[in-house]
Amino acid sequence: xxxxxxxxxxxxxxxxxxxxxxxxxxxxxxxxxxxxxxxxxxxxxxxxxxxxxxxxxxxxxxxxxxxxxxxxxxxxxxxxxxxxxxxxxxxxxxxxxxxxxxxxxxxxxxxxxxxxxxxxxxxxxxxxxxxxxxxxxxxxxxxxxxxxxxxxxxxxxxxxxxxxxxxxxxxxxxxxxxxxxxxxxxxxxxxxxxxxxxxxxxxxxxxxxxxxxxxxxxxxxxxxxxxxxxxxxxxxxxxxxxxxxxxxxxxxxxxxxxxxxxxxxxxxxxxxxxxxxxxxxxxxxxxxxxxxxxxxxxxxxxxxxxxxxxx
Amino acid sequence: xxxxxxxxxxxxxxxxxxxxxxxxxxxxxxxxxxxxxxxxxxxxxxxxxxxxxxxxxxxxxxxxxxxxxxxxxxxxxxxxxxxxxxxxxxxxxxxxxxxxxxxxxxxxxxxxxxxxxxxxxxxxxxxxxxxxxxxxxxxxxxxxxxxxxxxxxxxxxxxxxxxxxxxxxxxxxxxxxxxxxxxxxxxxxxxxxxxxxxxxxxxxxxxxxxxxxxxxxxxxxxxxxxxxxxxxxxxxxxxxxxxxxxxxxxxxxxxxxxxxxxxxxxxxxxxxxxxxxxxxxxxxxxxxxxxxxxxxxxxxxxxxxxxxxxx
Numbered sequence: 001x002x003x004x005x006x007x008x009x010x011x012x013x014x015x016x017x018x019x020x021x022x023x024x025x026x027x028x029x030x031x032x033x034x035x036x037x038x039x040x041x042x043x044x045x046x047x048x049x050x051x052x053x054x055x056x057x058x059x060x061x062x063x064x065x066x067x068x069x070x071x072x073x074x075x076x077x078x079x080x081x082x083x084x085x086x087x088x089x090x091x092x093x094x095x096x097x098x099x100x101x102x103x104x105x106x107x108x109x110x111x112x113x114x115x116x117x118x119x120x121x122x123x124x125x126x127x128x129x130x131x132x133x134x135x136x137x138x139x140x141x142x143x144x145x146x147x148x149x150x151x152x153x154x155x156x157x158x159x160x161x162x163x164x165x166x167x168x169x170x171x172x173x174x175x176x177x178x179x180x181x182x183x184x185x186x187x188x189x190x191x192x193x194x195x196x197x198x199x200x201x202x203x204x205x206x207x208x209x210x211x212x213x214x215x216x217x218x219x220x221x222x223x224x225x226x227x228x229x230x231x232x233x234x235x236x237x238x239x240x241x242x243x244x245x246x247x248x249x250x251x252x253x254x255x256x257x258x259x260x261x262x263x264x265x266x267x268x269x270x271x272x273x274x275x276x277x278x279x280x281x282x283x284x285x286x287x288x289x290x291x292x293x294x295x296x297x298x299x300x301x302x303x304x305x306x307x308x309x310x311x
Numbered sequence: 312x313x314x315x316x317x318x319x320x321x322x323x324x325x326x327x328x329x330x331x332x333x334x335x336x337x338x339x340x341x342x343x344x345x346x347x348x349x350x351x352x353x354x355x356x357x358x359x360x361x362x363x364x365x366x367x368x369x370x371x372x373x374x375x376x377x378x379x380x381x382x383x384x385x386x387x388x389x390x391x392x393x394x395x396x397x398x399x400x401x402x403x404x405x406x407x408x409x410x411x412x413x414x415x416x417x418x419x420x421x422x423x424x425x426x427x428x429x430x431x432x433x434x435x436x437x438x439x440x441x442x443x444x445x446x447x448x449x450x451x452x453x454x455x456x457x458x459x460x461x462x463x464x465x466x467x468x469x470x471x472x473x474x475x476x477x478x479x480x481x482x483x484x485x486x487x488x489x490x491x492x493x494x495x496x497x498x499x500x501x502x503x504x505x506x507x508x509x510x511x512x513x514x515x516x517x518x519x520x521x522x523x524x525x526x527x528x529x530x531x532x533x534x535x536x537x538x539x540x541x542x543x544x545x546x547x548x549x550x551x552x553x554x555x556x557x558x559x560x561x562x563x564x565x566x567x568x569x570x571x572x573x574x575x576x577x578x579x580x581x582x583x584x585x586x587x588x589x590x591x592x593x594x595x596x597x598x599x600x601x602x603x604x605x606x607x608x609x610x611x612x613x614x615x616x617x618x619x620x621x622x
Binding site: 022155207210 | 513
């Protein structure tokens with residue numbers, strides 16, 4: 001069987017942290033998504049085109065998809081060349097895994113062209129090089145759900161990557177992306193370098209509770225366990241409207257939520273589509289009132305991550 | 312149907328913390344156990360007898376079972392009196408929930424005599440008064456598994472008690488109780504008051520991983536996730552032989568383990584009985600070599616906590 005010479009992949013947005021799970025938990029969305037098309041080329045190396053207006057670098061080592069693919073090329077013995085066309089459906093800087101999507105989509109596409117010789121874990125490891133280009137840190141909390149789908153726990157990055165892909169509950173996610181910028185660097189800078197042990201204990205009780213809630217599909221437990229005692233309080237001042245948005249979305253029936261990744265997007269988990277739509281409307285109403293433009297996204301947690309849509 | 316006038320309860324030992332889950336995770340053992348016999352008496356109030364040699368206080372307000380029963384008596388409208396006979400099968404100060412067992416056994420026994428009018432959650436809340444007598448802290452990490460059995464997560468104590476009773480995996484536990492004393496107060500004093508955020512993140516990744524490992528019965532994940540980065544390193548110097556004991560038990564096939572509660576007991580989780588027996592032998596060999604007396608306990612994780620054995 002000959003391998004195809006080109007492939008198109010949809011690579012979805014993701015929610016990192018998921019309330020209490022700073023740096024370790026992630027959820028996969030169905031939309032928005034980036035579209036990554038890879039075509040084999042005769043000459044070794046990468047040529048990258050962006051079919052969008054975000055003016056992102058196309059030098060492979062400075063492009064998130066490029067850096068991920070360079071890691072993949074280092075892992076294959078044969079010299080390979082790809083032409084890469086990226087259409088970003090996820091706005092950079094939105095806090096819903098825009099860079100992770102491009103990096104994940106690129107390595108999933110390349111893997112499809114290579115007969116799927118790499119495991120999810122190997123692809124995550126490669127795609128993390130894209131995150132290093134985007135934020136300076138090789139983190140996996142968006143990459144893992146972007147590749148595995150569902151609900152992921154990055155149990156360890158060092159000494160060895162250990163990612164758990166867990167079945168996600170049938171929840172719906174409402175996301176608001178208010179149109180202001182939160183720099184990941186700034187969002188990192190406001191974090192405490194150390195935390196009181198008593199607070200850390202409360203946080204890991206919630207992480208354990210949220211994992212149990214997801215695995216046993218206990219919505220009441222999920223609602224109680226989502227709360228983040230450490231990171232969200234530190235970052236709340238970077239996200240105007242956060243408190244009101246959460247309050248109104250919960251009044252509309254949402255289970256709970258918080259800052260998506262390092263923001264500015266805010267996510268809320270919901271028991272069904274109707275509640276998610278009501279929660280999204282509530283989230284949007286806060287920013288409409290503040291005169292801040294916003295985008296809304298509503299969809300179920302996606303059981304599948306970046307996937308081939310055609311060859 | 313008339314209610315019985317006396318009842319005997321077996322109240323088992325428990326493992327608090329369970330590796331990474333300081334102050335929140337707990338497991339129930341089948342043995343050793345305390346035996347608590349309650350008999351209704353005409354006069355209101357409590358009369359406590361200890362049928363063991365530990366010289367524990369029998370003044371109800373200073374006895375762990377007594378303090379728990381006084382909390383129960385405050386919750387019933389009618390004036391009640393109980394004669395309480397306690398035979399401790401769990402040595403006080405062993406680190407496997409000795410005080411929790413007596414407190415849990417007492418309220419479970421009283422509840423049986425009252426037609427089981429209280430929920431597990433209410434009984435936990437009452438039995439925590441016994442812990443306050445024993446250690447000054449109304450903690451639930453041993454009480455919860457002693458009452459619910461299986462594997463428990465104390466998600467919150469304040470503002471409201473939130474205990475998750477989760478199905479336990481079919482693992483076997485090996486415990487060594489070396490015969491030296493670790494005072495709970497001292498074990499608390501060596502803890503850091505604050506921890507680096509990066510280390511707290513690694514710890515809550517493990518708590519999430521361990522909960523997922525237990526719920527999905529993934530022994531390899533359980534083995535990876537048991538590790539405690541924060542509390543055990545601080546307490547290791549209080550438990551001579553800890554490092555060798557863990558190392559040898561793991562060489563004998565144990566999945567992992569650590570200090571039980573605040574020690575000095577050490578627990579190891581194992582995939583089956585034969586491995587648990589080999590691990591126990593390995594644990595014992597370390598203390599035999601050191602010339603320190605010890606007791607060994609081997610048994611499955613118990614699905615049931617304190618239970619009526621006869622009326």
